Amino acid sequence: MSASPRRLPARPLSRRGLLAAAGSAALLTTSGCGLLGRARDDGGNDRVEQATITVGTLPTTEYAPLALAVRRGYFQHEGLQVEITKATDGSAALTSLISGEYDVALSSYVPLLTAQSRGAADLRIVADAGAAAPGTAVVMVPPDSPVRGPADLVGRVVGVSAIGTVSDLLVKSALHDAGVPTDRVELAPISFPNMPAALAQRRLDAALVTEPFITIATREGSARTAFDTAVGPAEGLPLSGYGATARFVQDNPRTVAAFQRGLTRATLEARDRRTVEPLLPDVARISPEVAAETELVTYRAVPDGTQMQRVADLMHSFTFIDHPLDATTLIASGA
Known part of the structure; x- marks a missing residue:
């Protein structure tokens, strides 16, 4: 822990x-x-x-x-x-x-x-x-993104549903748990339904996505899961x-x-x-x-x-x- x-x-x-x-x-x-x-x-x-x-x-x-x-x-x-x-x-x-x-x-x-x-x-x-359960709140990225874990988000823009929400909290918790300073990642507000398209169009480097939008993005091929945030302090x-x-x-x-x-x-x-x-x-x-x-x-x-x-x-x-x-x-x- x-x-x-x-x-x-x-x-x-x-x-x-x-x-x-x-x-x-x-x-x-x-x-x-x-x-x-x-x-x-x-x-x-x-x-x-x-x-x-x-x-x-x-x-x-x-x-x-x-x-x-x-x-x-x-x-x-x-x-x-x-x-x-x-x-x-x-x-x-x-x-x-x-x-x-x-x-x-x-x-x-x-x-x-x-x-x-x-x-x-x-x-x-x-x-x-x-x-939170496994697979219900994950960071997703474009299919060809090099991002595989929290450390890869440094200097990148990550979409969250709004600043000061549970999305914001889960991202910060995952970053901190991986030893990544939270101020090295830029958070950008965007609604959950708009996240898959934003990832597909490379308007975001990553996004904290919840269900059912995880499944929708995966089925469409617009994004893939990089890592789960419901781990460590957020499990x-x-x-x-x-x-x-x-x-x-x-x-x-x-x-x-x-x-x-x-x-x-x-x-x-x-x-x-x-x-x-x-x-x-x-x-x-x-x-x-x-x-x-x-x-x-x-x-x-x-x-x-x-x-x-x-x-x-x-x-x-x-x-x-x-x-x-x-x-x-x-x-x-x-x-």
Whole structure:
């Protein structure tokens, strides 16, 4: 195991960036949810304080267990109706959560913990979503690139989804673990869907790519995997989870508990690939052929304080946050 990295310079998102940089979320109603254009009943019942909640999600494989819980009626069984909207990206989802547009939101842990650390909002983690697994977060390069490992990235431009995100963190962790100064590599923001084309056109030397875009790029022949980042300090690192404001959690403890039970039931079932793979074309907007080859994150529902602290400690080491953060204080009671 490598030593803990020293604090290194980074360019984390500003408070204004956390709240506004991503723009507005693209609200796309999922099949059968009927969210837009319909009156919403926020009243409670004899089982929950709020019978209908809005959950913001992302078009990623981490969203699959939630989709499974909705389709199989696990939330309805708990007296809860979950209406799903899809945000354009994690920053947009977090912005909508903080503004009150969402009751719960799927988010990468890095912007969520950053917002908490900087006082942009008082947030809680109500459920885990996914952790890094082999082949789910890799550095890809053009097919004929000489890059084979982190040391070969010195002086090159590496694409990440945004500065101050988990992509940024994974690249820095991999570089540091290999003894490469992070300031010797230039990071450039680019959306995941645009990474394969950027690599094929040599507009980037490398990029931190996640699934399903790893599979898409490999099938197209536009890029190849140079090395995996889910190793060393980032092996099995929690990537994303479901957040809510502390006020929502405090005011709706039975609602939160119902959401947790329904999601946990589906998450356990989603660990069987045969259960979750048929959902991926809709969840991640990919073809069945790509879905069949896509590597999946490790699905989790219950946050682990020790694992969550690994994320916070890495963020502090690379100055994503200015002060140490006790990540266990963000885990909602009962999660």
